[in-house]
Amino acid sequence: MRRLFRVTLFLTFLLASCSPQPVRVAEPTSIPTPTAALVQHAPEIRFALIGEPRAEQINVWELFDESGATYADYALRAESWPRLYHLLPPESTFEPLAANGMPTEVTQENDFYVAAVQLRTDLKWTDGTSFTAEDVAFTVNTALSFELGYDWGVYYSRDYLHHAEAIDLATVKYYFKQKPNVGVWQYGALQGPIVQKAFWEKSVGDSASLLPADALRADIAKTQADLETVKADVAELSEQVLALILSGKQNRILDSDLKRKQNEQIFVQSNLDRFLEEYAANITSAQSALYNAEDEAEPVLGTWIPIGMQNGQWVNEVNPDFPFAQPNFDRAVYQILGSEEAAITAFKNGEVDFILSPNDLTVDMAGVKRSPTYSARFLVFNPLRSQFADPAFHSALSCMLDRNLLATDILQNRAAPFDAFILSPQWHEPAARDSCTGMDESARIEQAVKFMKDAGYFWASEPDMSSAGQGLRYSNGDPFPQITLITPSRDEDMLRYTAANYVAERAGYLGISLTVQEMSMAELVYAVYSSQKYDMAVAGWRLSEYPAYLCEMFGGQNLPLYNSGRFQSACDALRVESDLDRAQQGFREVETALMSELPFIPLFTVTQADLYQNIVYPSESVLSGWSGLYGAPAIAVPTP
Template sequence: MRKLFVFVSILVVLSVFAQTINWALLEEPKTLNPWNHYGPNATVWNSYVLGTWYGALYSYSDVRFDWIPSLAADLPKIEQEGNLWAYTVPLRKDVFWSDGTQFTADDVVWTMNTVMKLIKEYGLGGNWASMIDPDYFVKAEKIDDFTVKIYFTQPSLAKANFGALMAPILSKKYWEPKVEEALKTGAPLQTLYNYDNFDEPIIGPFKLVKWEKGAFVQQKARPDYFDKGSTLILYKNGAVEIKNPNTGFYWAGYGEPTGEKMLELVTGPYVEDIIYRIYLNRAAAITALINGDVSFVFNSLGLQKGEADQLAKASGVKVISNTTNGFRYMCFNMRRYPMSIKEFRQAIAALIDREFLCSRVLGGQAFPQYSVVPVGNAFWYNPKVPEITPGYGMSYGERRKLAIDLLKKAGFKWVVEPKIEGNNVVRQGRGLIAPNGQRIEQIELLAPGTGYDPMRATMALYIERWANEIGIPIKANLVDFNYIVQRVWDEPFNFDIYMLGWSLGYYPDHMADFFHSKRAGVGDFNAAGYNNPEFDKLADEFLAASDINKAKELGFKLQEILAEDLPYIVLFDTPIVEAYRVDQIVFPYEQTLSGLQYVGGVPALVKTAQ
């Protein structure tokens, strides 16, 4: 599953290093190169490993997800200068890269301006283009070594606060000569994507020491990590306090840091090495957890019921559950016929009974999802979306009749037309003919196999059967996760329909990232090729909004348009159920939105069990 990367605050404490801990991955990372990861190959498996390598000016606090300074020393000062809006950001003076170089304004200015250049002149896409959006970001300037001024066309929450100001910052000293060298080649972006960055200086607490492809990735704690001893305190009155007695850094915001504390974290790293062991099937990873070979399994989908039941009986293992901020979905390639026809997409949507699949077939382990904004993100979720969805609340027979009517409305015909009586398909459709007279041959639905996600595999087979009943020749092809990524983004767009999932950030600007027509290029996020001028206009207004209530109103409209046009059919998600060995490791907390997976297992906070 790909994901939009969200930075989590990295707060670290002076500690005595302990033993190595072993964690399990269910897929090989596609890349550990920042240009590639934040570009065309942003998979969750990469981010589990490199998630703490790069700092940002601002990030989210643990658990409560307050927007707080990270590499910045304070919140930005925002002023209008002529036609532009300037965000003046003071920087921390106690931050050092792993090569001993001090972090300064030069790193910030170089990173942002270079990303901007690569986007505008060479087509850099992915998360980079979401964060440093040329329609909003203008330039970054150095005021002095520890102050930057960042200019935007307007004071956008999505593109300033939750965009460029949360973008990863790279080392200018390391990357500047390599970017200059890449620009002299015939394929600058591919050169950067392929660059071996094993010796790259990083900001975070753990540094890569070995990647044995197909076996493991090993990271070692930095004994010189600048932020050892830092403490994060969240107060119940909403205030936040950050202090590092070793460097003297201090920040407090969102009220007076007094009264009852909700959470206090004083962090490490507490372990010397973290080894991410790669298991390419779930059963092997579960067995490794039971046997004590690993202490935690990274699986963005969470545990299936049978797995959770098995692990609940295992000695030394604890099972936990959290709500999620994501969804699993089908995407149509609207560059291809007949996926480009809205009624065709609506017909398939009408056939899919999410409630039946989630409650009866999947045994209540999953819950239906309809909107591209998950129910769990309650402020931004539009509750009207389900009733807009074709087939919602209908019976088996009614769904099929609606699907047939939608196809007829668009001009489809059959060699043998399907016939529905009550809730029975008395005559299966055959030989679907498109409005242009073309006989529709097999349509491939790429979906993860049972070894990776049995829920999506099962759902894909039901969708194949239901479509075939009325003569839509869909064939489910259950394949490896990385193969789907390759077909969709690397080849590119070599698919009819695919089924994957997203783990999301809290500000729902992913609606523009996934569906704005300007994001439909190679290596970018609009894999559907969706192009709706009305949607684009509203998405632009949403991204430009500086008032939270106006942004919410626009966000609701965007969800309604997508529920009608259906470039995606959002299907379902599950509570994230995880397990770890309490006799080997201690996490600082267990309850957090989207689970411990979402925060990468908080490697700078995790301890070994005593």
């Protein structure tokens, strides 16, 4: 949503390629206070944290950038800084946190698109000073000027956000270079971490002296303009020379001018490369200085106050001001362990209450609870194979798939059923689901046959409860062709491989000859995105809370996956829609239409294991599990 869609989609395809998947760490979420009916209290909640955190060696600027962002460090420190809004679990409702009410509507003001947020006036940093709009604007502008990446870059996108300004102590105003959508605004800038200006202002100022000088920026801008001019000259001269060549003529003056301009283009490009290299080096130096800035005694403002290492364990103590929630524990204690085996031993010995791991737990023991994650798997059809493009065929095949059986029995709860295109309850249209969900075997077969017959297909022997179909043909009498379904090998992704064989079995009952072909993950990605030499594939993507991926996949610009412009106008509108309600309605309409067409067939999501004892949560299941929320110590409730 905030990066070039083709790059994003391709990378998420690769990230989803192996199973199990690590828990997503890019968007740590603050947690609400539990309901009064559940409230108990205990001195501490104890975690086994698998990993090698560097919490005492990295400051907030590095923590949320690529070099510092790890699951372990986020578990220890991500909730130490305030955010204006958060996603309230388990439904991921967009709610104010440090903000007072909802943001204003995005409007155009001169060359910018602007919106403002009112802040709560009761919040205090741990040094006793007030949280103000100056802190917000300072954080945003620092992230932009230092071109910070990873989470900083996602929250405060340089492609959209120009700067932020404190209008008064309780009002911050955001200025955008282009109209933001919900992904950039509500799910981006409004959920970014905020630091205290008073503490960081001097360190940031010192580091900023290493940023590229204005003269270098001017040189780059001028050279880029010169390059565009000379490129246009080269293109014009090339066209003239080519026209002469095609007419059998030659003009030595034109040839000489073209050669001269081509050499000029090489020279200008070389200068630009040199300037850009210097610019990148300056940015790197400034970022490095910022990452190394001292953060001892930094004031924070979160549910938990980091105390640091005590007796070999990391300790966070509850913020006595309870700025955002009132946890049921006085402190959260983290035992740092190097392996799952060590964590399981500590758990069995009663030393810890919850095992936190960046990866899915491999242990199979009583008490493990599994939740769906954002790692989703689909049946993908080659858009160039028109013989497999009929929505009736897709609907019939989808109807034959019992996703509950696949997830629970065949994949043994390592997967969760998925029969739609959106996971988040905030964005999913409840009515948009596979039409055969909940049917028994007899009803599935009957409905699948109806889909096919209504579209003109017929069989020599029609499938029913007693026997599979034989001799499937198109309405014109041509036999239905054999299909090859490509999938990662069983060694690379057992879940996808097993699901592919289940699909082949169910397709066979409809009289469809479907062969499963194993290949490496790299070969599968190449087949789907490059050569397009395949019929069907079991593909995987890591979906996001905000469903921008629907438009990345089906918005008319992703021909290797979907070569129809059906949703282009809707997606063009959603790309500039900053109203949350209208965006939700728009994506629900797209999802509903996709379920009627089924260009992909949703299969399942990979699940995430939670292993905890002595505590309970208001909801047993949440997307990515409670370990995806780092154990949610602010919402956990001790058992009596």
